[in-house]
Amino acid sequence: MRDALLANDCDEMQGYLHTRIGRVMELRARVVTLAIGTDPKLRRMLTYWAATATLYALFVTLLAVESAAGMVPYHGVLGLGLYAALGASTFYALVRANAHLGLRPHTLATLQGLFGITCNMWAYSITGPLRGATLMGLMVVVVFCTFALRPRQTLLLAVCGLAGMGATMWWHQMRDPLHYPPRVEAVTFVIMAGCSLTVTFLTGEMNKLRARLKAKREIVEAALVTIRLLATTDELTSVSNRRHMNELLDAEQGPACVALIDIDFFKQINDRHGHAAGDAVLRAVAHRLRAGLRPGDALARWGGEEFLMLLPATSLVEAHAFVESLRAGMADLAVPGLDARLRVTFSAGLAARQDREPFSATVNRADKALYAAKAAGRDRVIGA
Numbered sequence: 598m599r600d601a602l603l604a605n606d607c608d609e610m611q612g613y614l615h616t617r618i619g620r621v622m623e624l625r626a627r628v629v630t631l632a633i634g635t636d637p638k639l640r641r642m643l644t645y646w647a648a649t650a651t652l653y654a655l656f657v658t659l660l661a662v663e664s665a666a667g668m669v670p671y672h673g674v675l676g677l678g679l680y681a682a683l684g685a686s687t688f689y690a691l692v693r694a695n696a697h698l699g700l701r702p703h704t705l706a707t708l709q710g711l712f713g714i715t716c717n718m719w720a721y722s723i724t725g726p727l728r729g730a731t732l733m734g735l736m737v738v739v740v741f742c743t744f745a746l747r748p749r750q751t752l753l754l755a756v757c758g759l760a761g762m763g764a765t766m767w768w769h770q771m772r773d774p775l776h777y778p779p780r781v782e783a784v785t786f787v788i789m790a791g792c793s794l795t796v797t798f799l800t801g802e803m804n805k806l807r808a809r810l811k812a813k814r815e816i817v818e819a820a821l822v823t824i825r826l827l828a829t830t831d832e833l834t835s836v837s838n839r840r841h842m843n844e845l846l847d848a849e850q851g852p853a854c855v856a857l858i859d860i861d862f863f864k865q866i867n868d869r870h871g872h873a874a875g876d877a878v879l880r881a882v883a884h885r886l887r888a889g890l891r892p893g894d895a896l897a898r899w900g901g902e903e904f905l906m907l908l909p910a911t912s913l914v915e916a917h918a919f920v921e922s923l924r925a926g927m928a929d930l931a932v933p934g935l936d937a938r939l940r941v942t943f944s945a946g947l948a949a950r951q952d953r954e955p956f957s958a959t960v961n962r963a964d965k966a967l968y969a970a971k972a973a974g975r976d977r978v979i980g981a
């Protein structure tokens with residue numbers, strides 16, 4: 598009795614924990630969706646944002662540590678920290694809401710790049726002897742922007758960065774030549790300019806390579822679509838070809854019916870009106886049959902003037918009624934370019950798949966039923 602109660606308590610506890618964990622997971626998924634959305638492109642952009650925000654945070658934390666050691670003025674670090682936090686959160690909001698704002702990627706990248714440059718100028722101004730380290734930030738700005746900007750736009754941004762940093766250096770060496778020796782500032786500037794222009798050039802080349810790769814990938818993707826279409830479609834009638842129908846038959850697991858449909862006296866049409874007229878009849882019949890298909894049904898050109906229809910989850914009685922309605926509908930089939938009085942008819946043999954027999958056996962029975970329909974005078978539907 599006691600054991601049973603204990604087991605009951607355990608089950609209840611397990612159920613309770615299960616529900617709680619489920620709710621926590623659901624809440625977590627909602628928060629993640631709210632924060633970074635579901636669109637992969639948006640998520641990628643927010644990943645870039647997160648990388649730069651982390652860099653700002655690291656940078657400001659390091660400066661705070663240095664300010665505690667008396668190397669950097671406290672108020673300068675606080676100001677820069679607030680400015681960086683404000684900028685980072687503004688850009689998060691802009692990127693997150695951009696689906697509604699509609700800002701172009703290069704506009705967003707340029708704004709972020711310019712913000713990065715001003716952070717760099719500020720950091721250079723307050724870091725005293727550590728200022729050389731802040732110059733690395735300019736390279737990050739260039740590389741970050743290369744994802745969204747064209748090479749020329751990246752170059753313009755790099756020039757803006759150099760102008761900003763150059764002005765900052767010039768101002769400091771004019772104001773305080775003791776701590777900012779003009780020669781040191783000049784050499785630093787030249788090295789920084791050389792590095793950032795080289796990085797701009799290299800990222801520009803990388804961008805061109807990426808664009809070329811993208812163009813090639815698009816060509817390959819389009820070629821794959823064409824190859825797939827050619828491999829699965831009958832060129833004349835645009836319905837599936839035999840190979841594709843065989844794939845569909847292989848994939849079909851449940852009960853189904855097949856209908857083998859053969860145009861009557863097609864040789865006569867060819868002989869009397871010419872091969873092109875025969876082709877037009879094939880196209881018109883295929884078009885009419887395809888238009889009559891229900892969702893899930895499939896149609897293929899099985900041979901010369903023969904079509905195979907796959908009717909999943911359909912009984913023989915239902916299939917008979919369905920194909921019979923298609924047959925009756927042929928009475929008003931008009932073939933473009935041919936005498937309107939020409940009546941095109943077809944005969945059809947039906948068979949239902951028995952248990953899980955291979956479809957080749959079902960199609961064989963449908964073929965026999967078709968033969969019977971032809972023998973019985975054509976223009977009719979017979980079930981096996």
Ligand SMILES: Nc1nc2c(ncn2[C@@H]2O[C@H](COP(=O)(O)OP(=O)(O)OP(=O)(O)O)[C@@H](O)[C@H]2O)c(=O)[nH]1
Pocket residue numbers: 833859860861862863864865867871872873874875876879900901902971975
């Ligand atoms: N125009 C055209 N004719 C084709 C094509 N493929 C096969 N055929 C012709 O279709 C004809 C089929 O003739 P048969 O098998 O004798 O059949 P039928 O004249 O329809 O006779 P029944 O089926 O017994 O009513 C042949 O003359 C083939 O040359 C095609 O793509 N275009």
